[in-house]
Amino acid sequence: MQAKPVIKFDNVSKTYPNGAKGLKDINLEIMPGEFVVVVGLSGAGKSTLMRAVNRLHDITAGDIQIDGQSITQAKGKQLLEIRRNIGMIFQNFNLVKRATVLKNVLTGRVGYYPTWKMVFGLFSKGDKQRAYNALQQVELADKVYARADELSGGQQQRVSIARALTQEPKIILADEPVASLDPQTTKHVMDDLKRINQELGITVLINLHSVELAQTYGTRIIGIRDGEKVFDGPVASADEATISAIYSGGEEANG
């Protein structure tokens, strides 16, 4: 018997105001617990696809459902509540550099509080402990009161993983999380993500530049070229020819 998809794209397209096509008629179903890697050239639309999931970017046609609920139609509070269940990790970490690690991790809880409490920065004791637990999972417990900019790049990225974990999300989106890291820290960050996926059962949708990384960590690969889905299948079925087809974009004229 088949479980319900946790992310579902129905004929999703995005056209920018200047007429450029970001996404072209994408259909996609991602099941709970999958570790899905999106690959493609830079500018192919990987990042747009990511940001369409939690609606940081609006799409212009089609519908996206998170856990059976349409985020495309969601309004106001409803949208914020869907987002609360989707953690996100960014290429440039997106931390408040001058704030402490704890404060950064706590921002993951923002969706659970009324705004007036955030004006005064009132987080509950339980949430502080929750943030600390997340930091222990990424082995940064000793840095809890350090300023974010005192940490190395790899450590900062793990802080942002902890921030996403504190959200207690069903899904984690990772937009080129290792693009600005060296090989060693890359491994550490990717291992953390894999562990989260396997131990906590959180669905991971990740953008990667490197095919090797995709093949090492992913269970399924999606290839994007010029905003179109050109490949979708298990890692094992993505052979040399498929990969080079994904990365051959650009020369072909598109209608």
Place this chain on the structure above:
Amino acid sequence: MKTSTLPDAPRAGRLRKWVLWIALILVIGWSFTGMPLLQIKDNAVEVAGAMFSGLIHPDWGYVWTGDGEDLVSTLLQTIAIAFIGTFISAIISLPFAFWAANTKHKNWLVSRSGKIILTAIRTFPEIVLALMFIKAVGPGAFAGVLAVGVHSVGMLAKLFSEAIENMDGGAGESVTAAGGNRLDVTMLASFPQLLPEFVSNTLYRFELAIRSASILGIIGAGGIGTPLIFAISARAWNRVGIILLGIILMVTLVDYVSGAIRKRLV
């Protein structure tokens, strides 16, 4: 080895630069015209000598007399004028800064008009402003506070708005992604990023305000300027000497402390 003669250097750019430099020299030459360079007072050397000797033999007795008109008291008052004036201007600057900041979600006309107003405030002579406030609240340090408070907005709000424009939007994006609304983004991402920047700008402006506050007394707006101008017009050079030393020491000290704090902020 076969060699050919050196080709001429490319011409067009060079010619333009020469024309500009010659024009510049002509303008400087023109500036000398009508300058009564030789109409210096006959006793200038004498006065300069007297002033110099006053600097070497300052009037130490003026440092502290206990009547509130002495050097230490007026210097402290000068610092107080700059301190509270800068504080007031920092508060006024906040709304102006958000008005003038040229951010993505805003019509450029709005920020443009804010920037023009700030330029107008910046060029409005501080002395004129101080005199206007003296008319309103009477001579004294309070008029100086108001002048510093209003005049500083021109520069401080500009610095603030630049900090807003240069802010990294990433942290805000992460708050949005976690389900925060716009106010959440402001409180959890923008504010903590901007605060150290704002404090640093305010301290820098405070260093400049100290200099303003020490001259506003010349027109009766409190601080060290008042005894200074009295001493100059009375030709009490020993008094002028000690006041100058006091100002130099005060400004150096404030610059040092403020600079040290700013270094730790960024």
Place this chain on the structure above:
Amino acid sequence: MAELPKKPFAWQKWVLGVVMVVGLIISAQATGTNLPMFFQNFGQFTIIFQQMLSPDWSYTAYVVDPLIETIKMAILGTTIGSVLAFPYALLVARNIVTNRWVVGIFRFILNVIRTIPDLLLAAIFVAIVGIGPVAGVITLAIFTFGMVGKLFYEAVETIDEGPIEAIKAAGAGKLEIIRFAVIPQVSNYFVSYVLYAFEINVRASTVLGYLGAGGIGVFLQRALSQFRYDRVGLMVLVIFVVVLVIDYVSGKLREALI
């Protein structure tokens, strides 16, 4: 899982906060700050402001000459100050002069000069050389000297040492090093700083006359003492326009010269 440890006490923040609050209270007292009184008398302020908003246009013809004098003062002050600042900055740059005593002493003098506000210099030089634009030019020259001197030696200290080494290896002396390895690297900065100083000097020069140091400030002082706020308004407006024009010209010049 382990429990969240207690946050270390942020005593620095507390000290800073207490200093701020105490400082504000003391300052308010020392300056007789009384905002309610100001708002009560706000009418006075607006009356003056209204008078300024209806400028006396007929006075325009009279302010042209002093305005030109002001600009001349700014040009001369900037030129003289910059010309003096150039060699002086080389003298206090650690990578040019290696003698620590020389650098230390001359830098100290430069720092002292930089602490003195411009109007204070004007008051002193009016007392020495007498009322007139010469006092203004000297004031601006010294002011420029302090400002450009500091900016410039900082620029000299950040230059690439490579060319200096290369030309040293080719057997160059101190002057040749400066001419062929230092100046080409910093001349753009110098031009930029001088223009920056000029912009500031134009602003400063407009008020120096208030103390008798020439330029439009003399007329500003006269109008203020006669309570002719319509004329003050006109002059403030004219100064604003001149400052905008000078900033624009200076910006274009910067593009053309660099």
